[in-house]
Amino acid sequence: DQQVKQNSPSLSVQEGRISILNCDYTNSMFDYFLWYKKYPAEGPTFLISISSIKDKNEDGRFTVFLNKSAKHLSLHIVPSQPGDSAVYFCAVPPGMRFGAGTRLTVKP
Amino acid sequence: DVKVTQSSRYLVKRTGEKVFLECVQDMDHENMFWYRQDPGLGLRLIYFSYDVKMKEKGDIPEGYSVSREKKERFSLILESASTNQTSMYLCASSLGRGLEQFFGPGTRLTVL
Numbered sequence: 024d025q026q027v028k029q030n031s032p033s034l035s036v037q038e039g040r041i042s043i044l045n046c047d048y049t050n051s052m053f054d055y056f057l058w059y060k061k062y063p064a065e066g067p068t069f070l071i072s073i074s075s076i077k078d079k080n081e082d083g084r085f086t087v088f089l090n091k092s093a094k095h096l097s098l099h100i101v102p103s104q105p106g107d108s109a110v111y112f113c114a115v116p117p118g119m120r121f122g123a124g125t126r127l128t129v130k131p
Numbered sequence: 132d133v134k135v136t137q138s139s140r141y142l143v144k145r146t147g148e149k150v151f152l153e154c155v156q157d158m159d160h161e162n163m164f165w166y167r168q169d170p171g172l173g174l175r176l177i178y179f180s181y182d183v184k185m186k187e188k189g190d191i192p193e194g195y196s197v198s199r200e201k202k203e204r205f206s207l208i209l210e211s212a213s214t215n216q217t218s219m220y221l222c223a224s225s226l227g228r229g230l231e232q233f234f235g236p237g238t239r240l241t242v243l
Binding site for chain 1: 135164166172173174179189190223228229230231232233234235236
């Protein structure tokens with residue numbers, strides 16, 4: 024049973040607009056969440072994380088929001104750029120458990 | 132700068148063969164992990180290790196084993212490869228449990 028779910032396999036946005044990627048989790052005991060980005064033929068790279076004691080963490084164009092009551096987190100990318108086109112995974116430790124990923128395409 | 136290397140980028144093996152996938156990290160990380168990535172399923176954890184000679188089963192350990200004889204090296208072994216083990220295999224390491232992981236480039240394994 025997947026502990027982390029990304030229900031949108033793909034997302035397409037226009038350059039300069041906002042991209043919102045969503046992730047749901049099942050276990051309310053999870054206390055740390057991470058987002059990774061993956062380009063084809065490369066391993067995933069860490070993007071941003073958030074602790075459960077926060078509801079928002081921002082790093083440049085990337086912001087992650089955490090809604091603990093809904094067991095939901097989202098990654099916002101503003102403004103989106105063509106170079107952001109990749110597969111995005113949310114993940115939770117321990118281990119790490121990953122969602123199925125969302126393929127983001129940013130059109131010029 | 133963390134570097135995680137995997138022994139092969141592409142590998143083709145036959146059903147029933149014993150397959151070794153090697154992973155080496157150069158940052159003295161305690162923790163190492165093996166995943167497989169399949170379309171629509173994301174990354175699934177096969178095995179991980181929090182220390183030398185230690186191993187823990189992940190979510191899909193069946194058909195696999197691992198070896199961690201040295202801190203920097205974590206090997207994934209397919210005792211008798213099967214076609215359903217055709218996949219992209221990714222190795223990762225991290226400094227601490229729950230901290231960000233650094234991934235290798237992956238090995239695309241095809242079992243015929």
